[in-house]
Amino acid sequence: MVTLKDISRDLGLSVTQVSRALGDHTDVNPQTKQRVRAAADRLGYRPNAVARGLKTGRSGIVAMVVSGTRSPEVSAHLLEIVMGLSAEFSRIGLRFVLHVAQPDEDTAQLHEDLFLAGGIDGFIVISPQRQDPRIKALRRLGAAFVVHGRDPDQRHVHVDIDNYGVGYRLADHLLARGHRRIAFLTAGDHTFFSQERVRGLRQAYADRGLDCAAAQVIGMPMIAPEGYRATRDLLSQTQSPTAIIAGNTMLARGVYAAAAECNVAIPDRLSVITHDDGLDLFGTDTFDPPLGGTISPLSDAWVSVARTLQNMIAAQNDGLMECILPLGFREGGSIQSVLD
Amino acid sequence: MVTLKDISRDLGLSVTQVSRALGDHTDVNPQTKQRVRAAADRLGYRPNAVARGLKTGRSGIVAMVVSGTRSPEVSAHLLEIVMGLSAEFSRIGLRFVLHVAQPDEDTAQLHEDLFLAGGIDGFIVISPQRQDPRIKALRRLGAAFVVHGRDPDQRHVHVDIDNYGVGYRLADHLLARGHRRIAFLTAGDHTFFSQERVRGLRQAYADRGLDCAAAQVIGMPMIAPEGYRATRDLLSQTQSPTAIIAGNTMLARGVYAAAAECNVAIPDRLSVITHDDGLDLFGTDTFDPPLGGTISPLSDAWVSVARTLQNMIAAQNDGLMECILPLGFREGGSIQSVLD
DNA sequence: CCCTAAATCCGAAACGTTTCGGAAAAGACA
DNA sequence: TGTCTTTTCCGAAACGTTTCGGATTTAGGG
Incomplete structure (x- = not known):
C-alpha cells in the first residue's frame, strides 16, 4: 500500500x-x-479511506437498510430505487451501499449497530410508516439521515411530493369531467402518503359541494396483481365506478389488465388516472391508451435526497427540514368525460 | 462517543x-x-470499527458489486441471493453490503476502487463469465474473494456444484427412460456452468452409445418468459422433443405454462426435468405435477461461500481452492418413460 | 537597511484501537 | 533471604490521515 x-x-x-x-x-x-x-x-x-475516516469522522459512505422480500415486483422496484440513489450519490462523490436485512430482522436495531460502529456517514430511509422505529432510532442517535416520504409523527428532514395535492388534482380532474363514482386504489392506511392523498380527494369532492361517499377508497399493496383483483371486484359491482384512480402505475397495469379481460373499454366505459413516479418497469408509455395523471419522477427525488443528505453530513445543518418536489400532469388518453 | x-x-x-x-x-x-x-x-x-480497521487492517465488511437490472425476475433472484448471503455472513460476524452499479458501469473498476480505498475485507463474485474482468482485477490486487461458480480461464477459489454432473444426471435420467429427442434450455455459451452441463449431457448420450445430435441445446436468459417462448417454438416443431431439460425452475415455469397453453400434458406427452437451486420465488413445490430433477440448495452454497471467504480473510490461506457441493435428486412426477 | 506581510513549508498532535515489550507484585521453592 | 516463575498490569508505538500552530524564506514598502 x-x-x-x-x-x-x-x-x-x-x-x-x-x-x-x-x-x-x-x-x-x-x-x-x-x-x-x-x-x-x-x-x-x-x-486510505479508513485512516481518513478515523481522523475526519467521515467515511464518505451512506447506507440504506431494507428488509428482504420475495416479491418480484417489490424487488425490482427496490433495485430501481437503489440504482437511482447509487447514481446520484456517486455523482457527488459519496458511496452508497445497501444492507439487506432478513424479513424478520429488526431494522431499527440494524441502523443503530451500523451507525455506532462508525464508518457510515448517513442514512436514507424510504417508505416510512407512522411512528417509524427506524426514524425514531436515527433521531435518538443524532445520525444524519433523510427520509423519502414523511412520518408526520416525528420531526425529520425529508424529501417528498405534495401527496395531498396528488389526491386533490387526480380527483378534481375526474370530478370536473362529471365522474362521481370514483374508486381510489391506494396503499394501506398505515402510510401517511396514502392518508394525505385520500384527504386531498375528499377535499376535492367538498370543494365542489359533493358528497365524497361516492368515492370508494381501497387499500392494498401497490402491485399489479392487487390492482387486477380489485378492479375485477369493482367491475362486477352493480354500481361499478366510472373512474379508477390507481395509486401508481403498477396498480394501473392491473387495472388495465382486468378491464381488458372484462371487455370494459378504457376510456369509453372506464376512466383511469394515476400518479406516475417514473419507475414503471416497462415505461409508462407502454400503456394503451396512454395513461394520464400527475407526474413526479423519482429520479428528481434522488438528486434532492442526495444533496440534502450531503448537506446534513457536511454541517449539522437542520435548517432545511423539508423539500417538496413539484408536480407535473400528463393528459394522456385514459380519461373521458361521462357527459360525452 | x-x-x-x-x-x-x-x-x-x-x-x-x-x-x-x-x-x-x-x-x-x-x-x-x-x-x-x-x-x-x-x-x-x-x-469504533474505523479505528479498529485502521489498526488491524480489517473492517469486518465484505461486499458484492452487481450491475443494476430492470428485469423483475432477475432483481428478485438477486435479492434472494443477497438475503441468503447477508444471513450467513451476519451469522459469522461479518457485515455484508451490496453496491449496485449502473448497468453501463465498469464493475471491475468498481471492485478496484472499493478495495484500494480500504475498508472492504473481501468480495463475493457471482455469475462469473469466462475471462471475467472482475476476477482478473481482484486477482491482480491480491484481494480476498470467493466466486460462486467458476471461470475456468483463471485460478481462483470458488464454491460451485458439479455442473458436468448435473448435465449428465439429468440427461441420463431421461435417456434411461427411452427419451432421445431432448431439448436442453440453458444459459448462453459464455457461461462455463452451461458449457459443463452440455458436456455432461453429451457424455450421457455417448455412454449409452447414442448420437447426441438428437439433443437440442438452446441458450437463453434463464427466466420464465424465455422458457415459455422456447417451449412454444419447440412444441410447434414437426418432430417436437419428448422431454425438456430446464436449466432452472424459472425456465421450468415457462415450460409448464407453454405446455398447458398448447394442451400438452406433463408428463404424459412431455417430460420435464430441471436443476433446482432452491431459489424459486414461489417454491418448487407449487409445480403441478411435481417437478423432478437434481437439487442443490443455494442456501447450502452460501454457508460455504461465507466460511471460505472468512478463512481467506483471516489467513491468506489459498490452500483450499475449490469446494464442490453435493448434488441431490428429486423424482417428482414430471418425467415419464416413453416406453409406457 | 529595517519592518511587515505574504508565501511556503514543517513538526507534532490527534482520531480510537491493538499490541509489543517490559515492569511490578505475588507466590513458590530452595 | 534470595531467586525464579506466574499473574496482572501499563507505557508507548503504530496504523494513515488531517490540521493547528509556528518556523523559515522571500518580496514589498518606506
Whole structure:
C-alpha cells in the first residue's frame, strides 16, 4: 500500500505538505502541487479511506437498510430505487451501499449497530410508516439521515411530493369531467402518503359541494396483481365506478389488465388516472391508451435526497427540514368525460 | 462517543487493559474483566470499527458489486441471493453490503476502487463469465474473494456444484427412460456452468452409445418468459422433443405454462426435468405435477461461500481452492418413460 | 537597511484501537 | 533471604490521515 509517507520520502517533502498538496490547499507552491500529484500518480497512491475516516469522522459512505422480500415486483422496484440513489450519490462523490436485512430482522436495531460502529456517514430511509422505529432510532442517535416520504409523527428532514395535492388534482380532474363514482386504489392506511392523498380527494369532492361517499377508497399493496383483483371486484359491482384512480402505475397495469379481460373499454366505459413516479418497469408509455395523471419522477427525488443528505453530513445543518418536489400532469388518453 | 479511554478513566485502568479485557485476553484478572465489561455496558461503549480497521487492517465488511437490472425476475433472484448471503455472513460476524452499479458501469473498476480505498475485507463474485474482468482485477490486487461458480480461464477459489454432473444426471435420467429427442434450455455459451452441463449431457448420450445430435441445446436468459417462448417454438416443431431439460425452475415455469397453453400434458406427452437451486420465488413445490430433477440448495452454497471467504480473510490461506457441493435428486412426477 | 506581510513549508498532535515489550507484585521453592 | 516463575498490569508505538500552530524564506514598502 502506498501512503503519504512514501510520497513524502520520494519527494523529500513533509507528509503535511503532501497531504495539503493533494487536498489542493492554498499554502503550497503550485509547482510543488504538480510534483506531488505526479508522484502520487506514478506510485499509484490511493488515499486510505479508513485512516481518513478515523481522523475526519467521515467515511464518505451512506447506507440504506431494507428488509428482504420475495416479491418480484417489490424487488425490482427496490433495485430501481437503489440504482437511482447509487447514481446520484456517486455523482457527488459519496458511496452508497445497501444492507439487506432478513424479513424478520429488526431494522431499527440494524441502523443503530451500523451507525455506532462508525464508518457510515448517513442514512436514507424510504417508505416510512407512522411512528417509524427506524426514524425514531436515527433521531435518538443524532445520525444524519433523510427520509423519502414523511412520518408526520416525528420531526425529520425529508424529501417528498405534495401527496395531498396528488389526491386533490387526480380527483378534481375526474370530478370536473362529471365522474362521481370514483374508486381510489391506494396503499394501506398505515402510510401517511396514502392518508394525505385520500384527504386531498375528499377535499376535492367538498370543494365542489359533493358528497365524497361516492368515492370508494381501497387499500392494498401497490402491485399489479392487487390492482387486477380489485378492479375485477369493482367491475362486477352493480354500481361499478366510472373512474379508477390507481395509486401508481403498477396498480394501473392491473387495472388495465382486468378491464381488458372484462371487455370494459378504457376510456369509453372506464376512466383511469394515476400518479406516475417514473419507475414503471416497462415505461409508462407502454400503456394503451396512454395513461394520464400527475407526474413526479423519482429520479428528481434522488438528486434532492442526495444533496440534502450531503448537506446534513457536511454541517449539522437542520435548517432545511423539508423539500417538496413539484408536480407535473400528463393528459394522456385514459380519461373521458361521462357527459360525452 | 464512548471510547476505551473513557472506560479506562472510569475504572482507573489503562487503555491497554481495557482493550485486552474486552478482547478476552488471558493476561487480565477475571474480576477485572467483569468490571470492565460492566462499565462498558453501563457507559454504552461500542468499539469504533474505523479505528479498529485502521489498526488491524480489517473492517469486518465484505461486499458484492452487481450491475443494476430492470428485469423483475432477475432483481428478485438477486435479492434472494443477497438475503441468503447477508444471513450467513451476519451469522459469522461479518457485515455484508451490496453496491449496485449502473448497468453501463465498469464493475471491475468498481471492485478496484472499493478495495484500494480500504475498508472492504473481501468480495463475493457471482455469475462469473469466462475471462471475467472482475476476477482478473481482484486477482491482480491480491484481494480476498470467493466466486460462486467458476471461470475456468483463471485460478481462483470458488464454491460451485458439479455442473458436468448435473448435465449428465439429468440427461441420463431421461435417456434411461427411452427419451432421445431432448431439448436442453440453458444459459448462453459464455457461461462455463452451461458449457459443463452440455458436456455432461453429451457424455450421457455417448455412454449409452447414442448420437447426441438428437439433443437440442438452446441458450437463453434463464427466466420464465424465455422458457415459455422456447417451449412454444419447440412444441410447434414437426418432430417436437419428448422431454425438456430446464436449466432452472424459472425456465421450468415457462415450460409448464407453454405446455398447458398448447394442451400438452406433463408428463404424459412431455417430460420435464430441471436443476433446482432452491431459489424459486414461489417454491418448487407449487409445480403441478411435481417437478423432478437434481437439487442443490443455494442456501447450502452460501454457508460455504461465507466460511471460505472468512478463512481467506483471516489467513491468506489459498490452500483450499475449490469446494464442490453435493448434488441431490428429486423424482417428482414430471418425467415419464416413453416406453409406457 | 529595517519592518511587515505574504508565501511556503514543517513538526507534532490527534482520531480510537491493538499490541509489543517490559515492569511490578505475588507466590513458590530452595 | 534470595531467586525464579506466574499473574496482572501499563507505557508507548503504530496504523494513515488531517490540521493547528509556528518556523523559515522571500518580496514589498518606506
